[in-house]
Amino acid sequence: MNPSAIKVACTNCNLRELCMPVGLSDQDLLRIEEVVETKRKIKRGAHLFKDGESFNALYAIRTGFFKTCVATEDGREQVTGFQMAGEIMGLDGIVSDHHTCNAVALEDAEVCVMPFDQIEHLSREVKALQHHVHKIMSREIVREHGVMLLLGSMRAEERLAAFLLNLVQRLHARGFSRTELVLRMTREEIGSYLGLKLETVSRTFSKFAEEGSIEVKQRHVQIIDPQALQQIVNAGACA
Amino acid sequence: MNPSAIKVACTNCNLRELCMPVGLSDQDLLRIEEVVETKRKIKRGAHLFKDGESFNALYAIRTGFFKTCVATEDGREQVTGFQMAGEIMGLDGIVSDHHTCNAVALEDAEVCVMPFDQIEHLSREVKALQHHVHKIMSREIVREHGVMLLLGSMRAEERLAAFLLNLVQRLHARGFSRTELVLRMTREEIGSYLGLKLETVSRTFSKFAEEGSIEVKQRHVQIIDPQALQQIVNAGACA
DNA sequence: CGACACCTTGAAGAGGTTCAAGAAATGTGG
DNA sequence: CCACATTTCTTGAACCTCTTCAAGGTGTCG
Numbered sequence: 001m002n003p004s005a006i007k008v009a010c011t012n013c014n015l016r017e018l019c020m021p022v023g024l025s026d027q028d029l030l031r032i033e034e035v036v037e038t039k040r041k042i043k044r045g046a047h048l049f050k051d052g053e054s055f056n057a058l059y060a061i062r063t064g065f066f067k068t069c070v071a072t073e074d075g076r077e078q079v080t081g082f083q084m085a086g087e088i089m090g091l092d093g094i095v096s097d098h099h100t101c102n103a104v105a106l107e108d109a110e111v112c113v114m115p116f117d118q119i120e121h122l123s124r125e126v127k128a129l130q131h132h133v134h135k136i137m138s139r140e141i142v143r144e145h146g147v148m149l150l151l152g153s154m155r156a157e158e159r160l161a162a163f164l165l166n167l168v169q170r171l172h173a174r175g176f177s178r179t180e181l182v183l184r185m186t187r188e189e190i191g192s193y194l195g196l197k198l199e200t201v202s203r204t205f206s207k208f209a210e211e212g213s214i215e216v217k218q219r220h221v222q223i224i225d226p227q228a229l230q231q232i233v234n235a236g237a238c239a
Numbered sequence: 240m241n242p243s244a245i246k247v248a249c250t251n252c253n254l255r256e257l258c259m260p261v262g263l264s265d266q267d268l269l270r271i272e273e274v275v276e277t278k279r280k281i282k283r284g285a286h287l288f289k290d291g292e293s294f295n296a297l298y299a300i301r302t303g304f305f306k307t308c309v310a311t312e313d314g315r316e317q318v319t320g321f322q323m324a325g326e327i328m329g330l331d332g333i334v335s336d337h338h339t340c341n342a343v344a345l346e347d348a349e350v351c352v353m354p355f356d357q358i359e360h361l362s363r364e365v366k367a368l369q370h371h372v373h374k375i376m377s378r379e380i381v382r383e384h385g386v387m388l389l390l391g392s393m394r395a396e397e398r399l400a401a402f403l404l405n406l407v408q409r410l411h412a413r414g415f416s417r418t419e420l421v422l423r424m425t426r427e428e429i430g431s432y433l434g435l436k437l438e439t440v441s442r443t444f445s446k447f448a449e450e451g452s453i454e455v456k457q458r459h460v461q462i463i464d465p466q467a468l469q470q471i472v473n474a475g476a477c478a
Numbered sequence: 479c480g481a482c483a484c485c486t487t488g489a490a491g492a493g494g495t496t497c498a499a500g501a502a503a504t505g506t507g508g
Numbered sequence: 509c510c511a512c513a514t515t516t517c518t519t520g521a522a523c524c525t526c527t528t529c530a531a532g533g534t535g536t537c538g
Contacts, residue, residue, distance in 0.1 A: 070384045070387075070388055072388070072473075072476055074473050074476035075476045076388065076393075076475070077392070078384075078388040078392050079391075080384050080387050091380050092377060092380055092381050092384065094373050094374055094376075095374045095377035095378040095380075095381055096381075100381050101384060120366075120369060120370065120373070123363075123369075124362075124363045124364070124366070125363070127359075127363070130359060130362075131359065133373075134333050134359070134376070135333055135334045137330075137333075137376040137377070137380065138330055138332070138333035138376070139334040140380050141330050141331055141334075141376065141379055141380060141383065142335075142339050144380065144383035144384075144386075144387065145309045145317075145331065145339065145340060145383075146309070147383075147387055148317055148383065149309055149311070149315065149317040149319075151387060151390035151391050151434060152317045152318075152390050152432070152433070152434035153315050153317050153434065154315075155526090156525075156526070186483090186485085187484075187485065187486095188484085192391065192392075193391070194391075195390060195391035196526075196527090197526075197528080198484090198485080199485095199487085199526090199527075199528085200525090200526060200527075202485060202486055202487080203486080203487075203526095205485095205486095206486070218485075218534080218535070234311075234313050237311055237314050237315035394493075394494090395493075395494070425515090425516065426516075426517065427516085435494075436494075436495055436496080437516090437517080438494090438495075438496085438517095438518080439494060439495075440517095441518055441519080442494095442518080442519075445518075445519080457502080457503070457516085457517075458516095
């Protein structure tokens with residue numbers, strides 16, 4: 001058994017409303033809690049799962065921050081997302097019983113391990129869980145539509161502005177500041193996600209800072225003028 | 240009732256193995272057939288569903304060809320995919336009970352309408368159906384990862400080559416030629432999907448034709464040298 | 479404290495876009 | 509069935525954004 005595996009209790013988890021259906025009976029909640037068998041700790045830089053590994057479970061992030069990325073044999077890499085507390089990882093593995101991307105912790109992290117056969121079993125009995133699983137997958141599909149829009153039709157400044165706004169919005173939903181954030185990823189990782197080179201990311205940060213929209217000190221970013229950023233995102237479409 | 244609604248029979252459908260789980264008992268198959276209540280005909284240019292409409296059903300394409308696209312209020316548009324016979328549309332609508340993209344027929348089409356509440360109901364009882372639904376959603380997530388890789392890290396030629404190879408591969412799986420295809424979409428729609436302008440798409444077609452990899456007559460494309468196209472896709476990663 | 483990873487900035491260059499014009503195909507109505 | 513309007517496609521030339529290459533600075537961790 002994994003030495004970093006720990007028993008878990010959804011009942012007291014403050015992320016419950018993020019990863020669990022709402023309005024469950026106490027009884028159903030307890031049954032789901034049995035599915036969420038263990039926690040697993042992941043050190044910064046370590047993989048939660050790797051491309052090619054067999055798929056067994058979905059993972060709900062309790063603490064920490066992850067990136068997921070796909071890679072081709074010939075060395076191309078693309079960050080497909082950044083995940084934070086309450087978000088679910090591993091959905092890519094269902095179709096082929098093998099993971100098709102890598103999940104890497106960008107800071108020390110803890111995830112809840114949810115064996116997928118148990119999820120399927122229980123969601124045949126608990127309607128709310130079933131629908132919740134469907135919603136989670138649908139949400140991921142819709143999120144990726146948004147990324148495709150970003151990659152396919154936005155320019156560098158628009159991409160970075162949209163990225164920053166998305167990040168703070170998600171952080172704010174978790175109780176953090178809506179104006180201040182600490183980036184857990186490198187410029188290169190941001191660039192990969194946004195389809196830009198790290199130099200372009202860096203330059204664009206500097207440009208936003210010059211314009212007074214943000215303040216940047218390495219990975220600490222302060223959003224000074226969120227509306228200016230929003231403006232940048234919307235303005236581009238007027239072409 | 241929709242005048243173009245027609246009773247359907249999965250049992251004889253030659254696309255069954257594409258949209259249905261395999262190894263079903265005759266009994267289960269009949270039950271699923273009840274879920275697939277009706278067909279619906281869509282004229283070229285008409286919407287199957289629109290962004291904002293309430294979500295009721297998933298759609299399996301019987302004949303015809305679709306595009307799905309997202310749009311922002313401010314006029315930006317992005318084609319998120321092209322769908323052909325046997326593929327499932329509408330997954331985007333599950334999360335919010337409303338569709339978040341547009342599905343437009345690029346040629347006269349017929350789809351099977353599968354009310355989602357019935358799918359959920361039945362997949363609580365038929366394990367194979369449940370898993371099949373999960374796989375379909377996971378497959379879409381993985382597909383979109385591929386598009387993100389394409390948009391985020393490939394150059395124009397690589398994108399178009401990958402696009403063509405993907406199209407013929409899917410067509411071939413449906414019994415069509417693996418070297419000849421008729422594009423059902425405009426250069427502009429290809430461009431939107433690939434994050435390029437229509438002029439770039441056109442120029443790149445011409446370039447491939449000059450190099451002898453393909454022959455292009457408007458929307459008729461003949462793949463002369465598939466390996467050359469594959470080469471182009473792989474080569475780019477060596478940077 | 480030193481090695482290493484990460485970030486910033488500049489200058490030159492390439493790839494893709496934009497603007498523009500014309501050609502080919504498609505659809506429409508008489 | 510043909511003429512005309514419209515849409516779609518191709519191609520050229522100038523331009524612009526982002527990349528590439530390069531160097532130096534900053535921060536971090538053992």
